[in-house]
Amino acid sequence: MVRILSVGLIVSTIALVAWGVITGYDEVLSVGRMWQTPAIKPHENPIPVMAAGSVPVNGGEALYRAAAAGELTPPFSLADTTAIASGQTAYQYYCIHCHGKNFDGYGTVGQSFAPPPGDLRSTKVQSMPVGVLFKEISYGIPGGRQPALATTVAVDDRWNAIAYVKSLGPRN
DSSP states (O other), rough: HHHHHHHHHHHHHEEEHHHHHHHHHHHHSOOGGGSSOOOOGGGGGGOOOOTTTTSSSSSHHHHHSSOOOOGOSSSSSOOOOOHHHHHHHHIIIIIIHHTTTTTSOOSGGGSSSSOOOOOTTHHHHSSSSHHHHHHHHHOOOOTTSOOOOOSSSSSHHHHHHHHHHHHHOOOO
């Protein structure tokens, strides 16, 4: 009987000490436990009213997606040297890994694909309308290896990359 009481007393003492440490940790230290730290609680504040003009009524990704490929045109001239220079930079950031430095589909990633990515200087690609290229870059090629880059690459960078690729001309 004394043994059971002493074990119960020891367990109770350990439980009280643990409770005291946890309570002290929560109340004394500034960090506290995760369930007691401040958090964003969207249900506590009313939803803000959107300011007038915050929803685009012209331009925007949804309009590019909805438009037919033949209707899409870049917001600048494809011969603009600034756009071509920006396109070269965009190509080096987003495209060179698959299409390669020679634009032939044998980049560090592209060479592992079978078949490899398309040759950007081929007659087929160079003769494609710019709207079709924009749609393929932006939303991928169904059944192809081109991933959809609309969420990764800004609209201007996509158009600039197209300007750069078109400036290269077909392979001789």
